[in-house]
Amino acid sequence: MVYEMKMPPIGGETIISATIGQWLKGEGDEVTEGEPILVAESAKLVDEIGAPVSGRLVKLLCEPGDEVAIGQAIAILDVGDAVIEEDGKASPQAEIKSSYATRGRVAASPIARRLAAEHKIDLAGITGSGPKNRITEEDVRKVIEARGKECKPKVECASCGADKMASEILPLTPMRQTIAERMSLSNREAVHVTVTSRVILDSLLDLKDRLNAEMKAANSDLKIGLTDFFVKATALTLKDHPRFNASLCPEGIKMHPQIDMGVAMALEEGLITVVVKGCENRSVFEIAKDMAALKTKVRESCYEMEDITGSTFTISNLGMYGVSSFTPIINPGEAAILGFGCSTETVLREDNERGFAVKRVMNLSLSFDHRVTDGAPAAKFLRSLSAYLENPYSLLVSS
Numbered sequence: 001m002v003y004e005m006k007m008p009p010i011g012g013e014t015i016i017s018a019t020i021g022q023w024l025k026g027e028g029d030e031v032t033e034g035e036p037i038l039v040a041e042s043a044k045l046v047d048e049i050g051a052p053v054s055g056r057l058v059k060l061l062c063e064p065g066d067e068v069a070i071g072q073a074i075a076i077l078d079v080g081d082a083v084i085e086e087d088g089k090a091s092p093q094a095e096i097k098s099s100y101a102t103r104g105r106v107a108a109s110p111i112a113r114r115l116a117a118e119h120k121i122d123l124a125g126i127t128g129s130g131p132k133n134r135i136t137e138e139d140v141r142k143v144i145e146a147r148g149k150e151c152k153p154k155v156e157c158a159s160c161g162a163d164k165m166a167s168e169i170l171p172l173t174p175m176r177q178t179i180a181e182r183m184s185l186s187n188r189e190a191v192h193v194t195v196t197s198r199v200i201l202d203s204l205l206d207l208k209d210r211l212n213a214e215m216k217a218a219n220s221d222l223k224i225g226l227t228d229f230f231v232k233a234t235a236l237t238l239k240d241h242p243r244f245n246a247s248l249c250p251e252g253i254k255m256h257p258q259i260d261m262g263v264a265m266a267l268e269e270g271l272i273t274v275v276v277k278g279c280e281n282r283s284v285f286e287i288a289k290d291m292a293a294l295k296t297k298v299r300e301s302c303y304e305m306e307d308i309t310g311s312t313f314t315i316s317n318l319g320m321y322g323v324s325s326f327t328p329i330i331n332p333g334e335a336a337i338l339g340f341g342c343s344t345e346t347v348l349r350e351d352n353e354r355g356f357a358v359k360r361v362m363n364l365s366l367s368f369d370h371r372v373t374d375g376a377p378a379a380k381f382l383r384s385l386s387a388y389l390e391n392p393y394s395l396l397v398s399s
Contacts (some may be wrong), residue, residue, distance in 0.1 A: 002080075003077045005076065005077055010042040010070075016070055018040045019065050020040055020062045021040055021065075022035070027058060031051040032051065036049065036086070036151060036271065037050065037057065042114070056078045059075060065171075076275065086161075111137045111269045114189075115137060126143060127139070174268040175267075179270055192368065192370075193368055194367045195368075195382065198363055199364055200390050201359075201389065205343070211224055224284060226340075228288040229284060230389075230394065231279055232282075233385055234261065234345055235279045240384050244368065245312050246372055247333050260276070261279045261311065262334075273331065274298060275313060276308070313337070313339045314331050316338070317340040318339065323342060325363040326341065327339070329367065330367055335368060336369065337371050338365070339364070340364065340365075341365070343361060348361070366381060
């Protein structure tokens, strides 16, 4: 009997194709049901694909780098003594069955998988140095260096007029392609306007440090970061200004009853947005726990589609990179996005003996879709947000 192994859905119902990353087994190899035989990548996930049945892998129908549709045949397995023709078709006498491959999680970062596929390295022979022995980019690069190969082979582009020895073309990964498509879509359709303001963070920073010190003294593993406070403050502001928790649709402006906060998170190979669901009804401590769990899932490449989809508003914090301000791009399907910069010591006029005070000040950048709302409501949004951030104890009692 012959089985046609089909590409399974990777990353949810909206994903229509995936890219072959690396074959872990070759033609002629015996495999058992569920055994990983392929690494594939969609726009959102990198997964190991397991054999649908036990048998012999007799024909690979796709090469690494090929993009194939979900449900397309990618390999042929024999569980008997079927004869396979040169074109990959079974002999007329062979009984043919089709089956989707199974999915398994990858104990390696996506970029480690990609590097291994590029250099034909079997990840099974690498001991990972990451959490739970997860293989990292550095682990793969060490193997590459030991082989005496370059880490990033150059890809020649016949249509480029530049010197091929001085130029390097990096192929777009599925994630990078998705980012490019979504950001281009947003830039084409949404009417972006960005308004900025400043907020004094001294009280919030003091509260954060005090709470973390108290939890450490109580032997708690929980640690609250500024982003956790930003999520809560933004959620409360959205309750006060619901027009920003909305989407433009053909029928009009869709007002979302629940606030599902997207938080942009940088990865080695791109950008992903994790989602804290119903955060308007969650405490700062609950948000901190949710964020810690999401970060762990992303770091270990074990997140699900529900963890990264469904946001109704997004925030992006580049303060940890020393960025003072920036213009964030609205995610398609949302009405606005909020950017947080770094805090800097700033001299401000104050009614005291010296006539001034040094404060920690941060820039806020709100990009909104002018088709959905206007500049005056955006200014009021930032004013409300600043009030929550400058009076942070309100974030502990509000819900």
